[in-house]
Amino acid sequence: MSDENPKDEESIDLGGFLKSIRKSRGFSLRDVERLTEGAISNGYLSQLENGGIDKPSAVMLHRLAATYKLDYQDIMKRAGFLTEAEEPLNRVATSVLGELTSQEEDQLLAFLGFLRSQKK
Amino acid sequence: MSLPDDCSVSAEQLIAIRAAADRMLREGGGLGVFPTPVDDMMRAAKIEVVPMVIDEGYLAKLRRNAENAGRALLSALSKVLGVFDPRARIAFIDPETPDAKIPFLKLHEGGHAVLPWQSIFGLFEDCRMTLDPFVKAQFEREANVFASEVLFQMDIFAKDAGDLAFGMHAPLALAKRYGASIYATTRRYVMASDKICGVIIFNPAIIGAGGVAVSELRRAVVSPSFQTRFPNIIWPRRITTGETLARIIPANRMTKPRTISLTDANGDAQEFIAESFRTKHQTLVLIHATSTLRRRIHLPAQAGLSLL
Numbered sequence: 001m002s003d004e005n006p007k008d009e010e011s012i013d014l015g016g017f018l019k020s021i022r023k024s025r026g027f028s029l030r031d032v033e034r035l036t037e038g039a040i041s042n043g044y045l046s047q048l049e050n051g052g053i054d055k056p057s058a059v060m061l062h063r064l065a066a067t068y069k070l071d072y073q074d075i076m077k078r079a080g081f082l083t084e085a086e087e088p089l090n091r092v093a094t095s096v097l098g099e100l101t102s103q104e105e106d107q108l109l110a111f112l113g114f115l116r117s118q119k120k
Numbered sequence: 121m122s123l124p125d126d127c128s129v130s131a132e133q134l135i136a137i138r139a140a141a142d143r144m145l146r147e148g149g150g151l152g153v154f155p156t157p158v159d160d161m162m163r164a165a166k167i168e169v170v171p172m173v174i175d176e177g178y179l180a181k182l183r184r185n186a187e188n189a190g191r192a193l194l195s196a197l198s199k200v201l202g203v204f205d206p207r208a209r210i211a212f213i214d215p216e217t218p219d220a221k222i223p224f225l226k227l228h229e230g231g232h233a234v235l236p237w238q239s240i241f242g243l244f245e246d247c248r249m250t251l252d253p254f255v256k257a258q259f260e261r262e263a264n265v266f267a268s269e270v271l272f273q274m275d276i277f278a279k280d281a282g283d284l285a286f287g288m289h290a291p292l293a294l295a296k297r298y299g300a301s302i303y304a305t306t307r308r309y310v311m312a313s314d315k316i317c318g319v320i321i322f323n324p325a326i327i328g329a330g331g332v333a334v335s336e337l338r339r340a341v342v343s344p345s346f347q348t349r350f351p352n353i354i355w356p357r358r359i360t361t362g363e364t365l366a367r368i369i370p371a372n373r374m375t376k377p378r379t380i381s382l383t384d385a386n387g388d389a390q391e392f393i394a395e396s397f398r399t400k401h402q403t404l405v406l407i408h409a410t411s412t413l414r415r416r417i418h419l420p421a422q423a424g425l426s427l428l
Contacts, residue, residue, distance in 0.1 A: 062237030
């Protein structure tokens with residue numbers, strides 16, 4: 001078990017995971033508030049850890065990832081914001097009229113890859 | 121059918137967005153420079169802006185291998201107004217975007233580049249993973265708010281707007297000053313206003329059977345004080361030739377201020393002053409409570425106090 005996985009991390013929810021990570025870092029709720037210069041209040045974090053916040057914002061999850069030195073993508077997965085899919089969607093930052101299908105996204109991403117390769 | 125909300129963010133998101141906007145304005149030398157120097161700021165933020173143009177050789181090769189894939193790419197590009205490639209830090213912009221909308225669109229894509237938590241886009245594009253649609257929509261709203269904060273130089277816009285007489289002529293003048301579209305400027309104008317005001321935006325009229333013109337509601341945006349005072353206003357879903365509200369749809373470019381009546385959720389009629397401006401892309405109807413027009417007398421010794 002790495003020091004980032006102080007408990008059986010696969011079996012606990014986001015709140016429980018964040019709580020166990022915070023404790024493994026030796027931080028109190030107020031320490032986190034201080035470390036984030038008030039951006040994550042101890043009240044907010046307490047709610048988050050206890051499952052009182054259904055959909056935390058990516059802003060907050062990114063801050064927590066930075067504070068705890070965790071992988072941001074991993075936290076987003078744990079929050080349920082990134083999920084495995086046979087036909088994945090929303091992988092690219094776009095302004096679109098309507099919505100892109102998974103196949104359209106595949107082709108757009110491949111085309112962006114081609115344009116990147118042309119610039120090298 | 122009106123469009124979904126495209127600019128609501130939470131207080132915590134707004135604080136983080138404004139911090140990023142402030143950084144871009146300062147590091148790009150944009151504060152107090154008019155029109156807002158979008159290209160300079162994008163360069164300072166090391167974001168390249170490139171027109172999104174199909175490579176015919178790439179498309180031909182793609183089609184030789186799989187016709188469906190070629191169709192999917194063309195279909196995707198027909199929908200895309202802008203796309204940000206985080207790995208190359210390039211914002212691709214639809215070259216057919218109207219000139220007035222380009223600065224906002226560039227900054228929207230710039231928002232995807234500089235809002236740190238949106239870096240997730242570059243991390244999973246090779247994986248078979250889906251980003252929650254709620255989060256994706258949130259990211260798009262955040263990019264819109266970021267673009268508006270930078271283009272209108274955060275609090276400078278509200279001060280400029282406050283120096284002008286309230287009315288449709290103000291956002292028209294401010295759009296030129298900031299180098300923004302009239303649409304984006306009028307939205308910012310009401311959202312930054314301390315007055316009880318709003319803008320109702322209608323799509324261009326479509327002429328139907330018998331020459332009847334129908335203007336469909338696109339969206340309505342209101343000031344914070346409007347939301348507090350009139351939280352339950354029911355917006356007209358469409359305006360058709362001949363009905364009372366049709367007089368707020370200009371036959372030419374603008375209408376003069378006129379009194380209109382809108383109904384709230386309790387069925388009570390509420391009166392507003394409305395004046396309209398028509399562009400090729402929409403009709404903007406600026407509305408405000410009658411008290412907005414009353415002159416304020418400022419007492420120099422007590423800066424915060426004003427008399428109606």
